[in-house]
Amino acid sequence: MFDFFIHVASIACLYGVLALSLNLQAGFTGLVNFGLIALFGCGTYGAALASGMGWHPLLGLPAGIAMAALLGLFYARLGRKLSSDYWGIATLSIAEIIRISITNEQALTGGAQGISGLPLLFAGLKPYDGMARLALYVVVLALVWLFCQRLVKSAFGLSMKLMREEPQLARSLGYDLDRIRRVVMLVSSAIAAFAGFLYAHYLTFVGPDQLVSPETFLIWSMVIIGGVANNRGVIAGAFLMQFAMAYVPFIKDALELPTDFVAAARLIIVGGGLLAFLLWRPKGLFPEKVGGSNGR
Amino acid sequence: MKTTALAAAFAALFGGLVGVTPAIAEDITIGAVIPLSGASATTGKDQSRGIELAVKQVNANGGVLGKQLKVIVEDSGGKPQTAIDAAKKLVSVDKVPIVIGEYSSGNTIPLGQYLVQEGMPHINPASTSGLVRDIGATSYSVVGLDNVSTEFAAQDVLDHGWKKVAVLAMNNAFGQGVAEEFKKHFTAKGGEVATTVMYTIGQSTYRRELQQVEAAEPDAYVFTAYGTEGALIMQEAFELGMQEGKPWYSILITMMNKDTPAEFKKGLIGMDVGYIGEGGDTYKTEYETAYGETFLSAYGGYAHDAVLFSAAALNKAGSTDKAAVLKAIEDLGKEGVKGATGDITLDADGQRTHQPYLKFKVEGEKLVAYE
Amino acid sequence: MFQFIFDALIRSVDLALIAVALSAVYSLIKFPNVALVQYAVVGAFVAMSLHTAGLPLLLAGLLSAFFVGLLAVVFNILVFERLLKVDSAIALIGSLALSMILSAVFLLTYGPTAYRFKLEVTPAMRVLGARITDHQITTLIVTAISLGLFALILFRTSLGREMRATATNGVLAAATGIDTRRVTNVVVFLSGMLAALGGITLAMRGSVSIDLGTNMLLPVFAAAILGGLGNALGAVVGAIVIAAAETVVTNTNVGPLVGEDLYFLPASYAPVASFAILVIFLLFRPRGLFVSEVSRV
Incomplete structure (x- = not known):
């Protein structure tokens, strides 16, 4: 059971990184991105590419980040003219286009089959590899969190929040909104791709089913439930949601419910959790800290 | 204050979950x-x-x-x-x-x-x-x-006198393998595969794919499909009138037979692994x-x-x-x-x-x- | 050639009813309600259950549409009115959450397998070289009648006038004494009915499963946005354009380009056509093909 706990905690750390990425976009800058999972996918397929081409596995990371950066910039470009809800739909559409293309292009991406047999990270450390990986992911999560905190507490962070709250005012003060958007997308895409790369080498398998839109919505639920624009909050949200989702099968076993219960319960946890928080506690469990001791 | 309460709740939750161990098995x-x-x-x-x-x-x-x-x-x-x-x-x-x-x-x-x-x-x-x-x-x-089953199928199809076929298979490792191997064996034995259409599983309709194979105007349709997918494909083929006068051959037929109603599979033949030995x-x-x-x-x-x-x-x-x-x-x-x-x-x-x-x-x- | 036109027409009919519902209600509630496609699935499932219980298909369909209309109003009052007070993006996320909950309900009540209406399945007839099944004809008729009635209400009744007034300028409409909340809920009810009918006709010709809604989401959005959100009947044209694009993508023989006699793009690329059109329109002409009631995108 302890091994399973390590497994769930590891995945939760990776989701935490993704939640931080989305938080930068949606929480701090007001960019309603529904195509986040495609950025994650750039990371996973970057790893797959390295494996397929016979490169050293670590080369998959820059490959994935490069692809994600391009995609992120494309999203940003779209955002110039569109208001937030339309941009959300546009990013969702693009993520779906990418997923469908991957599913059909067998030669390039392994198609619906995906690419399996990726090298498992720290495989040489068995039987302690699980704990080693968890340790690494915790360190990565902490580093990304530190980075995000520094970013949002800096002057640039202030401009992000201004763009979210009063875009007209920001423009009138001379802020280049397009540049802010581009930078935020680049940074958060790189973070998302990093999470994808680590995930690919954890699961040893990369497939288009990992990129379906419910995955993006899951990450959204982590941000909204955890606390919009509160980095610690979204990490808490990630852990809460991931543990809830992972332990559903055990509840099913304990209460002897049919197999469909698992999928339905997960949908209700994400959808119901999202809706409940949106209606009654839209700021999330850990609301954004406005103001604060250093006068920002 | 609230934060500490929540943190305590999380700790209790995690602790409880970690502590749950399965019963010691006698089996x-x-x-x-x-x-x-x-x-x-x-x-x-x-x-x-x-x-x-x-x-x-x-x-x-x-x-x-x-x-x-x-x-x-x-x-x-x-x-x-x-x-x-x-x-x-x-x-x-x-x-x-x-x-x-x-x-x-x-x-x-x-x-x-x-x-x-x-x-x-x-x-x-x-x-x-x-x-x-x-x-x-x-x-x-x-x-x-x-590698051997598709050869068996290819021979069976030719034995029925169908020289030009269209192949319909799902695009995963299994379907790709079947399509490639079947084509290899079929052409080696003198037949012709006019077109191969790979479909993504989990769709709610296969009309488009069916129309694509129909355009090839083959002597027979060779396909493979899982359970409920096969049932849907057969039903839509029936509705499109593609079963009139054109035979259908199912590779690994028992995968989809049980789920397909009788009216949509009249005259269907195929092959599969033996049930028992x-x-x-x-x-x-x-x-x-x-x-x-x-x-x-x-x-x-x-x-x-x-x-x-x-x-x-x-x-x-x-x-x-x-x-x-x-x-x-x-x-x-x-x-x-x-x-x-x-x-x-x-x-x-x-x-x-x-x-x-x-x-x-x-x-x-x-x-x-x-x- | 006629088969191609007919295929595109049938596919557009798949989308048209729900796209019109989306467009009509958007101008009043000012956010894209993603849950609408799930309303269509509710309609299909409820109609199917009623039909299996013994009701004639027509009655089952109408009752189901009525029920979904009411359901849409209930959700609007309980959920969306509150979320819209915050921000339209929040309402969008809320509608996504509602869709997930509805999916879960379907999963628990009906399971993951696909269901079919217990209807006669007959092979297609041949008309002018194209194949047409009688269910497809029924669908065309139902769609034409529903859209016709809707247009009638919109343009020939005082209620319709109020709807259009509220859509164009809600504040001004309220100032002239129109009860905008009531009008909004009437439109929500009607759009729920249209969505349900769309779902039922789709299910009649294929099957209904929990994935039906999610698969339809983006094509329906593409059609509505193309036609100009808020321009309810423009959505019909949008649906036709999307359907034509999808049909072209999958029915064109690109064999000569790749050196084979016969080669088609995999049919599952069809949605890519509609999403690509959607993105292109959002980039370059977000107002849609026609003048839309919506001033901001």
């Missing part, structure tokens, strides 16, 4: 990952039944290592991701010494590769793609791979007595035999130690294990050496084998 457990939901749920049901009957048989004959055998069956959901998650649970929580699974090559291959990385013995009870051969050192199959009659009678109907697919017997093989390996190894079990499997592969599907021997790659196939035709709801 020997092995794991199985089977599609209990999704398009292949009917075949998955058939496989679970084969497993149940095998467990009864093993326990009636003294069990495994002096204890009762128990098989923990997890649902793969018909997807590679869920299959691997299920395997992770079996390996890390239930700590089984052998994992049997899955059904579709598209899921068996990632599952098998994960298990091989863990050094875990893996037994494939149903997947027939040639790629299964390369899964890895600790992966074995009790069903024969389909020599010595399988007892299995057949037991199955029909226990479940009140005949086999749902051809694959229950192979799942049954996977369990028999695993039990024999554990007994031979004398323990649940992975290295011992692997050696036992290798030895048994040379000696042979008698199962419901005949005598199972494994070649140097751990794949089954002899695989019987049968030709089938549809009569009403059922499939009838013919020569």
Whole structure:
């Protein structure tokens, strides 16, 4: 059971990184991105590419980040003219286009089959590899969190929040909104791709089913439930949601419910959790800290 | 104040979850990952039944290592991701010494590769793609791979006098393998494959794909499809009038026969692995007595035999130690294990050496084998 | 050639009813309600259950549409009115959450397998070289009648006038004494009915499963946005354009380009055509083909 706990905690750390990425976009800058999972996918397929081409596995990371950066910039470009809800739909559409293309292009991406047999990270450390990986992911999560905190507490962070709250005012003060958007997308895409790369080498398998839109919505639920624009909050949200989702099968076993219960319960946890928080506690469990001791 | 309360709640939750341990087992457990939901749920049901009957048989004959055998069956959901998650649970929580699974090559291959990385013995009870051969050192199959099945199918199609065909298959490892191998054998024997259309599984309609194969104007349509997908494809082909005057041939026909209503499969013929082999009659009678109907697919017997093989390996190894079990499997592969599907021997790659196939035709709801 | 036109027409009919519902209600509630496609699935499931229980198909369909209309109003009052007070993006996320909950309900009540109406399945007839099934004809008729009635209400009744007034300028409409909340809920009710009918006709010709809604989401959005959100009947044109694009993508023989006699793009690329059109329109002409009631995108 302890091994399973390590497994769930590891995945939760990776989701935490993704939640931080989305938080930068949606929480701090007001960019309603529904195509986040495609950025994650750039990371996973970057790893797959390295494996397929016979490169050293670590080369998959820059490959994935490069692809994600391009995609992120494309999203940003779209955002110039569109208001937030339309941009959300546009990013969702693009993520779906990418997923469908991957599913059909067998030669390039392994198609619906995906690419399996990726090298498992720290495989040489068995039987302690699980704990080693968890340790690494915790360190990565902490580093990304530190980075995000520094970013949002800096002057640039202030401009992000201004763009979210009063875009007209920001423009009138001379802020280049397009540049802010581009930078935020680049940074958060790189973070998302990093999470994808680590995930690919954890699961040893990369497939288009990992990129379906419910995955993006899951990450959204982590941000909204955890606390919009509160980095610690979204990490808490990630852990809460991931543990809830992972332990559903055990509840099913304990209460002897049919197999469909698992999928339905997960949908209700994400959808119901999202809706409940949106209606009654839209700021999330850990609301954004406005103001604060250093006068920002 | 609120934060500390919440933090305390989290800590309690995590602590409680970590503390939950499974009851100490008096049984020997092995794991199985089977599609209990999704398009292949009917075949998955058939496989679970084969497993149940095998467990009864093993326990009636003294069990495994002096204890009762128990098989923990997890649902793969018909997807590679869920299959691997299920395997992770079996390996890390239930700590089984052998994992049997899955059904579709598209899921068996990632599952098998994960298990091989863990050094875990893996037994494939149903997947027939040639790629299964390369899964890895600790992966074995009790069903024969389909380089041979497609040759059988190609010959059967030609024997019926159809020289120009259109092929329709799902785009995963299994379907790709079938399409490629069939084309290779069919053209080598003098036939022509006018077009190959690969479809993505899980769609709500296949009209477009059907129209694409129709445009090829073949003598016959050759296809392969899982359970409920096959039913939908057959129904839509019927609605499009594509079954009038043009024969349809199903590779691995028992995958989709049970789910397809009679009116949509009139005149359908095909082939599949044999349901049972020599010595399988007892299995057949037991199955029909226990479940009140005949086999749902051809694959229950192979799942049954996977369990028999695993039990024999554990007994031979004398323990649940992975290295011992692997050696036992290798030895048994040379000696042979008698199962419901005949005598199972494994070649140097751990794949089954002899695989019987049968030709089938549809009569009403059922499939009838013919020569 | 006629088969191609007919295929595109049938596909557009798949989308048209729901796209019109989306467009009509958007101008009043000012956010894209993603849950609408799930309303269509509710309609299909409820109609199917009623039909299996013994009701004639027509009655089952109408009752189901009525029920879904009411359901849409209930959700609007309980959920969306509150969320819209915060921000339209929040309402969008809320509608996504509602879709997930509805999916879960379907999963628990009906399971993951696909269901079919217990209807006669007959092979297609041949008309002018194209194949047409009678269910497809029924669908065309139902769609034409529903859209016709809707247009009638919109343009010939005082209620319709109020609807258009509220859509164009809600504040001004309220100032003239129109009860905008009531009008909004009437439109929500009607759009729920249209969505349900769309779902039922789709299910009649294929099957209904929990994935039906999610698969339809983006094509329906593409059609509505193309036609100009808020321009309810423009959505019909949008649906036709999307359907034509999808049909072209999958029925064109690109064999000569790749050196084979016969080669088609995999049919599952069809949605890519509609999403690509959607993105292109959002980039370059977010107002849609026609003048839309919506001033901001």
